[in-house]
Amino acid sequence: MKQELLYEGKAKQIYSTANPDEVIIYYKDDATAGNGAKKAQFEDKGRLNSEISRMIYMDLMKNGIKTHLIKSVNEREQLCHKVDIILLEAIVRNIAAGSLVKRIGLEEGKKLNPPILEFCYKADAFNDPLINDDHAVALGLATHEELDFIRGEMRKINDYLKALWLEVGIDLVDFKIEFGRMKDGTIVLADEISPDTCRLWDSKTGEKLDKDRFRQDMGGVIEAYEEIHRRLKDRT
């Protein structure tokens, strides 16, 4: 059962539970882009993202990836291990898009083989800047050994996710994940994996089925999330 609101982010709320080592994560319908500059609400987005993320996490856990997820409580809420989030956005790119295109001029759609791994510092005040390992260590975010472990997990997770999305007719362009530390120091995958945090292109038509529809005012945002949810659900 949810108790006190511990933290409210852009798309989720974190509640305490009777167990001090466990929290409940509630998925809201809010959407933001451009570091909060653009805001909207999409009815049912929270439910869809919670379910999508849960299905993906279950698959990763079956493959031996350690995560914060314990179980879903209902369609919008998940019971999770309480972790200290490492203030890094871990980004994996298989196809050039988004900030990569803007920053270094790679053509959108160019295949990246091997994939590009990036870290951004989760700090709204600095607009989540791209950083390297030395910056992360100097900031005290993680040790070099931990960063190497995280990179290994990013590669494994990318391999599993690419295969999973391909099964449902989707090219995984790029995605952002986060990691947290459990009480005993173990680093686990935390936060969501959903169309809010991945770029997902239909393999046949190239249609964008992710948050870029909101960022780029393309319309059909919730319909795209519903489509993703339906394809994952039909798979199981």
Ligand code: UDP
């Ligand atoms: N991403 C995210 N949260 C962020 C920034 C990026 O989930 O705060 C995801 C984004 O959806 C994409 C990937 O990370 O799948 C790479 O994003 P990019 O660096 O291209 O940034 P953007 O163009 O989204 O600003």
